[in-house]
Amino acid sequence: xxxxxxxxxxxxxxxxxxxxxxxxxxxxxxxxxxxxxxxxxxxxxxxxxxxxxxxxxxxxxxxxxxxxxxxxxxxxxxxxxxxxxxxxxxxxxxxxxxxxxxxxxxxxxxxxxxxxxxxxxxxxxxxxxxxxxxxxxxxxxxxxxxxxxxxxxxxxxxxxxxxxxxxxxxxxxxxxxxxxxxxxxxxxxxxxxxxxxxxxxxxxxxxxxxxxxxxxxxxxxxxxxxxxxxxxxxxxxxxxxxxxxxxxxxxxxxxxxxxxxxxxxxxxxxxxxxxxxxxxxxxxxxxxxxxxxxxxxxxxxxxxxxxxxxxxxxxxxxxxxxxxxxxxxxxxxxxxxxxxxxxxxxxxxxxxxxxxxxxxxxxxxxxxxxxxxxxxxxxxxxxxxxxxxxxxxxxxxxxxxxxxxxxxxxxxxxxxxxxxxxxxxxxxxxxxxxxxxxxxxxxxxxxxxxxxxxxxxxxxxxxxxxxxxxxxxxxxxxxxxxxxxxxxxxxxxxxxxxxxxxxxxxxxxxxxxxxxxxxxxxxxxxxxxxxxxxxxxxxxxxxxxxxxxxxxxxxxxxxxxxxxxxxxxxxxxxxxxxxxxxxxxxxxxxxxxxxxxxxxxxxxxxxxxxxxxxxxxxxxxxxxxxxxxxxxxxxxxxxxxxxxxxxxxxxxxxxxxxxxxxxxxxxxxxxxxxxxxxxxxxxxxxxxxxxxxxxxxxxxxxxxxxxxxxxxxxxxxxxxxxxxxxxxxxxxxxxxxxxxxxxxxxxxxxxxxxxxxxxxxxxxxxxxxxxxxxxxxxxxxxxxxxxxx
DNA sequence: TATCGTAGTGTTTTT
DNA sequence: CACTACGATA
Numbered sequence: 095x096x097x098x099x100x101x102x103x104x105x106x107x108x109x110x111x112x113x114x115x116x117x118x119x120x121x122x123x124x125x126x127x128x129x130x131x132x133x134x135x136x137x138x139x140x141x142x143x144x145x146x147x148x149x150x151x152x153x154x155x156x157x158x159x160x161x162x163x164x165x166x167x168x169x170x171x172x173x174x175x176x177x178x179x180x181x182x183x184x185x186x187x188x189x190x191x192x193x194x195x196x197x198x199x200x201x202x203x204x205x206x207x208x209x210x211x212x213x214x215x216x217x218x219x220x221x222x223x224x225x226x227x228x229x230x231x232x233x234x235x236x237x238x239x240x241x242x243x244x245x246x247x248x249x250x251x252x253x254x255x256x257x258x259x260x261x262x263x264x265x266x267x268x269x270x271x272x273x274x275x276x277x278x279x280x281x282x283x284x285x286x287x288x289x290x291x292x293x294x295x296x297x298x299x300x301x302x303x304x305x306x307x308x309x310x311x312x313x314x315x316x317x318x319x320x321x322x323x324x325x326x327x328x329x330x331x332x333x334x335x336x337x338x339x340x341x342x343x344x345x346x347x348x349x350x351x352x353x354x355x356x357x358x359x360x361x362x363x364x365x366x367x368x369x370x371x372x373x374x375x376x377x378x379x380x381x382x383x384x385x386x387x388x389x390x391x392x393x394x395x396x397x398x399x400x401x402x403x404x405x406x407x408x409x410x411x412x413x414x415x416x417x418x419x420x421x422x423x424x425x426x427x428x429x430x431x432x433x434x435x436x437x438x439x440x441x442x443x444x445x446x447x448x449x450x451x452x453x454x455x456x457x458x459x460x461x462x463x464x465x466x467x468x469x470x471x472x473x474x475x476x477x478x479x480x481x482x483x484x485x486x487x488x489x490x491x492x493x494x495x496x497x498x499x500x501x502x503x504x505x506x507x508x509x510x511x512x513x514x515x516x517x518x519x520x521x522x523x524x525x526x527x528x529x530x531x532x533x534x535x536x537x538x539x540x541x542x543x544x545x546x547x548x549x550x551x552x553x554x555x556x557x558x559x560x561x562x563x564x565x566x567x568x569x570x571x572x573x574x575x576x577x578x579x580x581x582x583x584x585x586x587x588x589x590x591x592x593x594x595x596x597x598x599x600x601x602x603x604x605x606x607x608x609x610x611x612x613x614x615x616x617x618x619x620x621x622x623x624x625x626x627x628x629x630x631x632x633x634x635x636x637x638x639x640x641x642x643x644x645x646x647x648x649x650x651x652x653x654x655x656x657x658x659x660x661x662x663x664x665x666x667x668x669x670x671x672x673x674x675x676x677x678x679x680x681x682x683x684x685x686x687x688x689x690x691x692x693x694x695x696x697x698x699x700x701x702x703x704x705x706x707x708x709x710x711x712x713x714x715x716x717x718x719x720x721x722x723x724x725x726x727x728x729x730x731x732x733x734x735x736x737x738x739x740x741x742x743x744x745x746x747x748x749x750x751x752x753x754x755x756x757x758x759x760x761x762x763x764x765x766x767x768x769x770x771x772x773x774x775x776x777x778x779x780x781x782x783x784x785x786x787x788x789x790x791x792x793x794x795x796x797x798x799x800x801x802x803x804x805x806x807x808x809x810x811x812x813x814x815x816x817x818x819x820x821x822x823x824x825x826x827x828x829x830x831x832x833x834x835x836x837x838x839x840x841x842x843x844x845x846x847x848x849x850x851x852x853x854x855x856x857x858x859x860x861x862x863x864x865x866x867x868x869x870x871x872x873x874x875x876x877x878x879x880x881x882x883x
Numbered sequence: 884t885a886t887c888g889t890a891g892t893g894t895t896t897t898t
Numbered sequence: 899c900a901c902t903a904c905g906a907t908a
Binding site for chain 2: 211212215239240262265339340343371404407505508565569570685687704705710728729730731741744
C-alpha cells in the first residue's frame with residue numbers, strides 16, 4: 095500500500111488540495127510537470143516559492159505522473175484508487191500488477207533535494223515544507239549550495255586528500271592568505287592587488303579550472319603571476335586542511351566527477367533535483383546540478399534572467415539562456431502573472447527592462463488596479479532628496495502606515511549616509527541592513543579563529559590571527575620563522591611552534607610558543623568532555639583575551655566584551671538546538687551564515703539597504719535613491735554594454751520590490767567621498783514611460799517633520815542584522831542580579847555574584863561558583879541558564 | 884612591540 | 899568623509 099495514506103490525515107490532504115486549487119493554470123503546469131528537465135521562468139512576484147512547495151508536496155504524494163496540464167486528476171490517482179480497492183478486498187490483483195502499480199509510488203522525502211542560495215531561502219522552504227508535510231518535510235534536503243556541498247564533502251573529501259574536519263575560509267581569510275603569498279613570492283602588493291588576484295582565482299574555480307590548467311592556459315604577465323599565486327594558494331589550503339567558498343563547489347564537482355561510487359550514490363539517491371535562483375548560478379554550480387540530477391534527469395530550475403545581478407561574482411546568465419540546449423528535451427514554463435505590484439509599477443519596470451537585448455523575453459502582467467503613478471523626484475542637493483523621502487514617509491506614517499512597509503534602496507552603501515542623517519534628524523526609526531556584520535567584527539573573528547585553531551591546529555591563517563592576540567611576545571618575525579619552517583619541513587605552523595626548542599631561530603621565543611600550543615592543546619583535549627559553552631568560557635579566560643579587553647577602557651571595549659559575550663549566546667543557542675553539538679558543527683554552521691539571515695521584517699522601522707540585498711524582499715513603498723548617471727548605473731559599468739544591462743536588471747529588481755508605491759529620486763549635486771559632484775538623472779529615469787509616472791515638483795521648501803512625531807522610545811538601530819539574534823527574542827524578566835546574590839546555574843551549579851557592572855542595558859556579572867570558580871557572563875544571557883536561590 | 888599619524892582608497896557581494 | 903593599512907617613532 096502506498097505510503098502517504100498512512101502519513102497524511104484527511105484534513106491535511108484537504109489543505110494541500112486547496113493550496114493547489116489556488117494556483118493559476120501556468121503554476122499548475124509547473125507543479126505537475128515532474129519528469130525530465132524543466133526551466134521555470136518565474137518573473138518577479140509570480141509566486142515561485144509557492145510553486146516550488148506545491149511541486150514538492152505533489153511529488154511526495156503522487157510521485158511521477160502525467161504531464162497533463164492543469165490536470166484535475168493528479169498523477170498517480172488512478173493507480174492509487176486501484177491499490178486502495180485491492181487493499182479493501184474489493185479487487186483482486188496479481189502480485190505483478192501490484193508491483194506495477196506501486197512503481198508509481200512517490201519518492202521518499204530524502205530523494206528530493208531543493209537547492210537555494212541563501213540560508214534564509216532554504217530555511218523558509220524547509221519550514222513551509224515541514225508545515226505542510228510534517229516529518230516528511232524535514233527529511234527533504236532543503237539547503238544552500240554550500241551546505242549541500244559541505245554535507246557531501248564531509249562524507250567523502252578524504253578521497254581528495256583533505257581531512258573530513260576541513261575548515262571553511264571566508265573572504266577575509268582568503269585575502270589574508272593571498273596577501274601573504276604575494277609578499278612571500280616577492281611581488282609588490284601595490285601593483286598586485288590581493289583582492290583582484292583573489293577574484294581571478296575565484297573565476298578559475300568557478301570555471302572548474304585548477305592551478306595547473308590555469309598556469310598552462312597561458313596569457314600575459316599578470317596571468318602568470320596569478321597562476322603562481324594560485325598554485326601556492328592551493329597548496330596552503332590543502333596544508334591547512336581548509337576550503338574556500340569556491341572550493342566547496344569545485345571539490346564537490348571533482349568528487350562526483352572523478353569517483354563513480356560517489357557519483358552513483360548521489361545519482362541513485364536524488365530522484366528530483368530543484369534549484370532556485372538559477373540565474374545566479376555559475377559554471378561550477380551548473381555542472382554540480384547536472385551531476386546531481388544525472389541519474390534520473392529530473393532537474394527543475396527556477397529563475398528569472400531579468401533578475402540576474404551577480405554576474406560580477408561569476409554567475410552566468412547563459413545557464414538560463416542555454417538551458418534547453420544543455421538539457422535536451424527540457425520543457426519551459428513561464429510564470430508571468432505578477433501578484434505583487436500595481437499596474438503602473440509593473441508597466442514601468444517592464445518598459446525599463448525591455449531595453450535589454452540579452453534576455454529570454456517575458457512580460458509580466460497583473461490584474462491589479464493601476465494604483466498610484468510612479469513618483470519621480472530630482473532635488474538640487476542630496477539633502478533635498480533625503481527630505482523628500484522623509485516627508486513622504488512622514489505623511490504616510492501620520493496616516494497610520496507602519497514604518498516597516500517602507501524601504502530605501504541604493505546602489506551602494508556610501509549613499510546611505512545622508513538618508514541616515516535625515517532620518518536621525520527627523521526621528522524616524524530606521525535600520526540599515528548589512529554594513530559591518532557581527533561575525534566580521536575583529537573581536538568575534540578572533541574568538542572564532544581560536545575555536546578554529548582548537549578544532550584544527552593546522553589552520554595557519556587563523557593561527558596567525560590569534561597567536562599574538564593578546565600580545566604574547568610572538569612578533570612578526572617569529573611568525574615568519576614559523577611559516578618558513580612549516581614550508582621547509584612540510585609541517586603545519588602549529589607543529590613548528592610545538593617543536594620550537596628544536597629550531598635555533600625559535601629558541602628565544604620557545605617559552606611563549608610552547609605556552610601557546612599548550613593552551614590550544616589543553617582546550618582541544620577538553621572539547622571531548624566539556625560542553626561547548628564551557629570550552630568557550632575557558633578559552634576567554636585562559637587565552638587572556640577577556641582580560642585584554644577588560645584592561646582597555648572606553649565604550650569601544652565595552653562593545654567588544656558585549657560582542658564576545660553575544661558569541662557565547664550564539665554558541666549556547668546552537669548547543670541547545672543541535673542534536674549532537676560539536677565544535678566542528680558549530681563552526682561550519684556559522685561560516686555558512688550571513689547577515690541578511692538576521693533581517694527581521696517585523697521591527698517597526700524603515701529599512702535601508704543596497705539593491706542587491708533587497709532581492710527576494712517586497713515592500714509596500716520603495717524609494718530608489720541616487721538614480722544618477724555614474725551612480726546608478728555606476729560609472730564603472732557605463733562603457734560596457736553587458737555591464738550596463740546588469741545595472742538595468744538591478745534597477746528592475748529594485749522597482750519590482752514595490753507593491754503599491756514606487757519613488758525614484760536623484761539629486762543634481764551630491765557630496766560623496768568628501769567631494770561635490772554634479773550628475774544628470776539616471777538614464778533609467780528617461781526610460782520610464784511617462785504615462786505611468788509623474789514628476790514631483792521640488793518647488794516647495796524641504797519639509798521637516800516635528801520632533802515628537804515618532805515615539806521617543808524608538809531606537810535607531812545600525813547593523814541590526816548582526817548575525818543570529820537569539821538574545822533579542824526573550825530577555826528574561828529577571829536579570830537584575832546584585833552582588834551577594836546566590837544563584838544556581840544549569841551547568842556550573844551554585845555560586846554567588848561578586849560583581850555586577852552595568853553595560854549597555856545589561857550587566858556584566860562576575861560570579862564565583864562553588865565548584866568551578868570565577869566566571870564572567872552577561873546577565874540577560876545568563877538568566878536563561880540561571881536562577882536566583 | 885605598540886602606537887600614532889598619514890597616505891591612499893572608495894560598486895555590488897547570496898556562500 | 900571615513901576607513902584601512904602601513905611606516906616612522908618611542
